[in-house]
Amino acid sequence: MAGPDKVQHFTSTQPPIVSETGVVELISGPERDLLCVLSYIYLACGQSAKSLTLLRLVAHEQSQDIGLLRILAYALISERRGNEALSVLDKLDKLDDEPSSCLPLMLMRSHALRHTGRMTEARAVFKRYVLLRGSTAAIEQQ
Numbered sequence: 498m499a500g501p502d503k504v505q506h507f508t509s510t511q512p513p514i515v516s517e518t519g520v521v522e523l524i525s526g527p528e529r530d531l532l533c534v535l536s537y538i539y540l541a542c543g544q545s546a547k548s549l550t551l552l553r554l555v556a557h558e559q560s561q562d563i564g565l566l567r568i569l570a571y572a573l574i575s576e577r578r579g580n581e582a583l584s585v586l587d588k589l590d591k592l593d594d595e596p597s598s599c600l601p602l603m604l605m606r607s608h609a610l611r612h613t614g615r616m617t618e619a620r621a622v623f624k625r626y627v628l629l630r631g632s633t634a635a636i637e638q639q
Contacts, residue, residue, distance in 0.1 A: 524558045533565060536572065545575035563593050570605050579612030600630055 524532070532551045539548035549572045556562075556569055566589050573582035586606050593602070603626045610619035 524555060529555050529559060529565075533568065537568060540568070540572055540575065545572050548572045549576055561592060563589065566592070567598075570609070574605055574608045574612065577612045579609045582609035583613065600626060603629070
């Protein structure tokens with residue numbers, strides 16, 4: 498039904514989604530997946546600001562989702578928001594215990610530090626990344 502502002506208003510007929518912990522979730526799993534895919538497409542097309550908007554919407558609801566936080570950190574770096582990216586990367590350091598994540602997160606941290614103007618730290622992290630990447634490649638070749 499159109500309101501006085503001549504805009505159509507819709508109300509959901511579906512019951513709210515309640516998680517196992519009893520928390521009402523505003524974004525369902527499929528909606529989260531759709532928003533993440535759209536944000537990923539925006540990133541791939543060089544529209545990181547639009548991607549960031551969608552990711553923040555999802556991150557507000559699902560702040561412990563490691564995959565989401567990785568994409569969010571990348572989008573923040575693409576938008577040159579180094580301090581915010583460092584905050585997300587710090588959270589990922591606590592949540593993400595996957596060994597294969599260490600090197601990509603280190604490279605993102607280097608970029609985030611560069612965007613904050615902390616060039617000495619950025620170089621040190623990047624040198625460590627290169628060193629670890631080289632030693633990982635040597636191990637894989639053996």
